[in-house]
Amino acid sequence: MLQIKVLGPGCPKCKTTYNNVLEALKQTNVEANVEKVEDIEEMMKYNILTTPVLMMNDQIKVKGRIAQVSEIIELLKK
Amino acid sequence: MFDWIQHFADWLIYSVFGIGAETHLGTALNFFVYDTLKILLLLFLIVFLMGVVNAYFPIEKLKDFLNRKKLYGLEYFFASIFGAITPFCSCSSVPLFIGFVQGGIPLGVTFAFLITSPLVNEVAIAMFIGMFGIKATLIYATSGILLGTLGGWLLGKFNLEPMLSDWVKKILENKMQQSDYEEEKLTFRQRLPEITRSAWDIVKGVVLYVIIGIAIGAAMHGYVPENFFGQYLGGGQWWTVPIAVILAVPMYANAAGIVPVIQVFVAKGVPLGTAIAFMMATVGLSIPEATLLKKVMSIKLIAIYFGVVTLFIILSGFLFNLLL
Numbered sequence A: 001m002l003q004i005k006v007l008g009p010g011c012p013k014c015k016t017t018y019n020n021v022l023e024a025l026k027q028t029n030v031e032a033n034v035e036k037v038e039d040i041e042e043m044m045k046y047n048i049l050t051t052p053v054l055m056m057n058d059q060i061k062v063k064g065r066i067a068q069v070s071e072i073i074e075l076l077k078k
Numbered sequence B: 001m002f003d004w005i006q007h008f009a010d011w012l013i014y015s016v017f018g019i020g021a022e023t024h025l026g027t028a029l030n031f032f033v034y035d036t037l038k039i040l041l042l043l044f045l046i047v048f049l050m051g052v053v054n055a056y057f058p059i060e061k062l063k064d065f066l067n068r069k070k071l072y073g074l075e076y077f078f079a080s081i082f083g084a085i086t087p088f089c090s091c092s093s094v095p096l097f098i099g100f101v102q103g104g105i106p107l108g109v110t111f112a113f114l115i116t117s118p119l120v121n122e123v124a125i126a127m128f129i130g131m132f133g134i135k136a137t138l139i140y141a142t143s144g145i146l147l148g149t150l151g152g153w154l155l156g157k158f159n160l161e162p163m164l165s166d167w168v169k170k171i172l173e174n175k176m177q178q179s180d181y182e183e184e185k186l187t188f189r190q191r192l193p194e195i196t197r198s199a200w201d202i203v204k205g206v207v208l209y210v211i212i213g214i215a216i217g218a219a220m221h222g223y224v225p226e227n228f229f230g231q232y233l234g235g236g237q238w239w240t241v242p243i244a245v246i247l248a249v250p251m252y253a254n255a256a257g258i259v260p261v262i263q264v265f266v267a268k269g270v271p272l273g274t275a276i277a278f279m280m281a282t283v284g285l286s287i288p289e290a291t292l293l294k295k296v297m298s299i300k301l302i303a304i305y306f307g308v309v310t311l312f313i314i315l316s317g318f319l320f321n322l323l324l
Helices: A012-028 A040-046 A069-077 B003-016 B024-056 B059-068 B074-085 B090-102 B107-119 B122-132 B134-157 B166-173 B188-223 B228-234 B240-248 B255-267 B272-284 B287-293 B299-323
Strands: A002-007 A032-037 A053-056 A059-063
Touching (some): A012 A069, A040 B090, B003 B024, B024 B122, B024 B188, B024 B255, B059 B074, B074 B134, B090 B166, B107 B134, B107 B299, B122 B255, B134 B272, B134 B299, B188 B255, B240 B272, B240 B299, B272 B299, B287 B299
Parallel strands (some): A002 A032
16 A cells, blocks of 8 residues: 655644645545654654655655645656 | 835824824824734745745755865855755754754754754744844844854864764764655746745744734833833843843744834834844744754753853844944
């Protein structure tokens, strides 16, 4: 199954990204394992600089900004 | 530039509500309407501009630049400028901090970034332009950047690496692997909705603080006698600067709420230098920030870091009061 991770220490932008992911999944009926990574130590394993980060199957898709619902839907289609 | 807002405020309070311009209530309300509209407009403009800069700012490249080039001490200055133009959210500050040390950037340079990042931010700049004008804003931003440069340089002189958290030290030992991330290629038109939206979100997030801050400011403006603070606090006694700064460190008011109140303090006689120092200590150092940093460094290092920055803020307060 598709693994989605949202990395961010809990700022509003990170929460918005997380909610956008849920919304995109709902709209596309795609099933996925969504995980919110809030622990900085865990986060740094992915070698990131800016948050929030959206990852799909351990690949960074969007970082440093909010991923919009339409954008996530596009990514899900790929 | 803001005349039309003043006309609108005059019209609304004096004509529509019919409250006289000579009453305390009239001046206070007029001041409130004018300032709120002006500040919100400025906030949106500046946050939007910074959003555009941010969207195109090559963070990865800057990291490599700081790391590879011999910059003869200028790397502290560049890191500090970088801290000033990155987003205000401390959420990104800590990952950036680790990313920097991980990438092999010296701790002092990383500290230069960490000091300036909250100290000079777009919300504070917008509020400063609105309440104190361009000149005071330039002084504030420039001195914030210099403070970060000097503070980082000084911290770099100490041997602080052993005081980082164990897991950060471990990261330091096995330097980084390159990420497999591809550069995003989005046109400006594609990015614009997102930039506008996040600017709007930031403004929405602080609007309540702006209104409360300006309301308190407006009330004080109308009712506190002229030169009231000047008589009690502002008379240039040297100890007012350290007291103001030390009081401000544990305070965590966001810039949006605190600037309008400071403006009244200045209008009623507190020297601008003391006010800027107070402002810097409020936004630059805070308990929530210390909590976040605890994850990456020991309490002792946090204390050293806060101590050095506090000292520099106090010194710059003295300097402003001499110069301004």
